[in-house]
Amino acid sequence: MSWRATILTLFPEMFPGPLGQSLAGRALREGRWALDSLDIRGFATDRHRSVDDTPFGGGAGMVLRPDVVDAALAAALAPGEAAPEGAPEAAAIPRPALYLTPRGRLLDQALVRELAAGPGVILLCGRFEGVDQRVIEARGLREVSIGDYVLSGGEPAAMVLLDACVRLLPGVMGGAGSAEEESFSGGGREALLEYPHYTRPAEWQGRPVPPVLLSGHHAEVARWRQAAAERITAERRPDLWARHLRAAGRAAPPPR
Ligand code: 6GU
Known part of the structure; x- marks a missing residue:
């Protein structure tokens, strides 16, 4: 079973994007890793499909709702979701769930190596002002940043993280050394x-x-x-x- 990335995003059409090209794209076509993106909006429950709400305490911007994000994470983590091609479910190691945010721990090559050595990742891409803190805590999300600057959303950061991981997967980088x-x-x-x-x-x-x-x-x-x-x-x-x-x-x- 190959290394697998599941992206939770409001913009699933951004993927694979650049990850469909070059080294990562070839590895994707060769089945050395798998990528799926889940539309967070697909887990909205009301008839307006709302995914965000105003922050308690006031202030600018909107906050992603904990119930909607939790349902998306539950779908990504569900047994069977980690083994799409008939692999035995009991053997599936749960993948770590990461929340991409400028508040997170800085991504470095040590974390990239650790993630690439595991079964894959579930990546939650933030938008708006952020995600309700309680779902971060309840799901034990690891918060990761790619640098000290602010992006308009976590999607480009997810692409950076995945590019760094995928090139370390077995068989992906040919050139010796x-x-x-x-x-x-x-x-x-x-x-x-x-x-x-x-x-x-x-x-x-x-x-x-x-x-x-x-x-x-x-x-x-x-x-x-x-x-x-x-x-x-x-x-x-x-x-x-x-x-x-x-x-x-x-x-x-x-x-x-
Ligand atoms: Cl992971 N997300 C956003 N929105 N901005 C960032 C970042 C992540 N890492 C650095 N800047």
């Missing part, structure tokens, strides 16, 4: 940003490629890349650089 060596991976270059890349021509607009890369000396190339990765990390991301130094046992953590 490319998933292990890159930025944030956890391999030998733990938490370093990537070194710069070059291809032909060896000189372009008067700019030569660093000569060591043309030398054929693999050990020297590896040393140059390591040094370049360290320099660019120290320059751009002092936070990652400090973490790297601690992991490598090269310096004490800065006092705070």
